[in-house]
Amino acid sequence: MQSKSNAKKRETTIAKQLAEELGVSVSTISRAFSPRAVIASETREKVLQRAKELGYQPNPFARSLITRKTNIASIIVSDITNPFYPEVLTRLTDSLQELGLNVMLFVSTNANDSDNIVSQALRYQPDVLIALAATVSSKAASKVTEAGASMVYFNRYVPNESVYTVTCDNYLGGQVIADFFLDNGCRYPAFISGLADATTNRERWKGFSERWLERAVSEPRKVEAGRFAHEAGFNATIKLLAGRVRPDAIFAANDLLALGALDAVQKAGLSAPKNVSIIGFDDIAMASWSSHSLTTYRQPVNKMITATVDIVKSILADKAQPPAAIHIPGELVVRSSAKIANMGRG
């Protein structure tokens, strides 16, 4: 049957053609494409130019079969409904591309799947793996090290394991927000928790509640929204407002939850910051829209990406770098969803 459409038959490979046409050997062609190979620069020029005309580039599969470097970075994400991540994903990919890495993308839809997805990713022997907002089981994590690969966790922290981690300083963020509420006269704080297991969620709560208890007697309430989503934040807040003591300060584990909280407050006939102050976490684009004007703790995306890329570079250079956890401070962006006390000047 084999119709004519099977274009790739036997055309003596472009590389060989090229070699013949230029009167050199295939090795020379190869050397022309290896920046560090010894070759007369004129020869290289000649080869490279003609190759460009022909649209020839060395086959990366054949190449990595022998070099044992794939130039592949695998990014593993779980479901990214949070608008914070798409930007991170594209910018990270862009940066990695500039490093000469090609990105393979793996999404793990349900948490159970993550182990599976990791071994899938490992098949391509990536030079480096990056877990983006994905929680990876320690079983899967050890598979990675077994395979001799390195993994960088972006915005997830793996406790008790020696791994590369880049996160915003979530604990500090929680503290800063507690301070802000306290400094501005709030008394009855509540925390809306997103994905309970996520380390981001836990650290933010930890910083917030610990700082609060250091400075005040009241204890922050905590309500589980279950997910990082607008609707979840909305529902949690409705529940919160129906309680006996209405909170006057709500810290939501991320902006999506906080925006849900804002809507719930309005739905309840109240308003922020008049009746209740609301602060989120991330500083996604929507937070600054005038319809929301959300006070939030901004994640230092640029620095986080730079730090990640630096780690990747060091891994590429020498796998023996010791893993380190990097926590980068963000900054509180004050908008109108949280009240500011009238404090006398001077």
Added chain:
Amino acid sequence: MQSKSNAKKRETTIAKQLAEELGVSVSTISRAFSPRAVIASETREKVLQRAKELGYQPNPFARSLITRKTNIASIIVSDITNPFYPEVLTRLTDSLQELGLNVMLFVSTNANDSDNIVSQALRYQPDVLIALAATVSSKAASKVTEAGASMVYFNRYVPNESVYTVTCDNYLGGQVIADFFLDNGCRYPAFISGLADATTNRERWKGFSERWLERAVSEPRKVEAGRFAHEAGFNATIKLLAGRVRPDAIFAANDLLALGALDAVQKAGLSAPKNVSIIGFDDIAMASWSSHSLTTYRQPVNKMITATVDIVKSILADKAQPPAAIHIPGELVVRSSAKIANMGRG
């Protein structure tokens, strides 16, 4: 220097080990992993099980070097600030994974780059390329065909070229929105245009303006926002409202623009739908939030993804499938940002 960290030295390859241990040849190992190869099922079982224990999987590079199938799908995206696309990206990736394809991700940051990015993608000889919300030059497009690969355009239309295209029926959407405005008594329509070159943008405007002119005498105004972004929609609307004749109906080329328009209307001391009706396009998650409650034309994401995956399947099965353009109708989701006329019943 070569420190000990260079874990991969010479361990006779797992495949050979396996073969020896099981007393079979490497070909048999290979056959066990080829679902359609002839091999005794017991032998296969035996191999597969032991392989699993050892964590062995065939090296995809070596494999595709000979099979000339890479099992790779390359997705090319441009900057995806529109929250519509992350979801598409992850779900598409997920579906492709289920098909046994691995996804390579390429982002083209500035438009000039797109040609470059395409040839980058082509190096890996993907079984199929998918352009996601990315405008690819026809030069780059022909490179793809030259390389014997197939490309599917998601939400972009390439005029005058025979390619695989899956889009929402943008023209129809524009018409439906014009009809809605007209049926509900609007008289002075305006269109907020996003990325002027994007085919989505153009088709929506075309459907909208043509239908309007069919049914009414007034001609829709059109203002260029330049990008698909909240701020751009905001600014465009401010300009629009400052004009001599204030529009009573605004169709924004996508939801992000429409949400910006909503904020601008409020900023101007007006309100939707009282003073002006606003309709967007996409139905992103935020559109349904009570703080926005945006009437919008919903893109049939599920169907669009399914259609794309179906095309990919057919390409995988036989490259000679004739290219086709698929335009899938969406549906108008009526919320409170656009007024509904009191029309008598019965």
Added chain:
DNA sequence: GTGAAAGCGCTAACAT
């Protein structure tokens, strides 16, 4: 500085 030869890990004829 360059060519010849070997071989990366695998699959696909061709035997048996």
Added chain:
DNA sequence: ATGTTAGCGCTTTCAC
């Protein structure tokens, strides 16, 4: 049903 052989497209010793 399985083993043997050849070779995918490249890089890398090793000669020269």
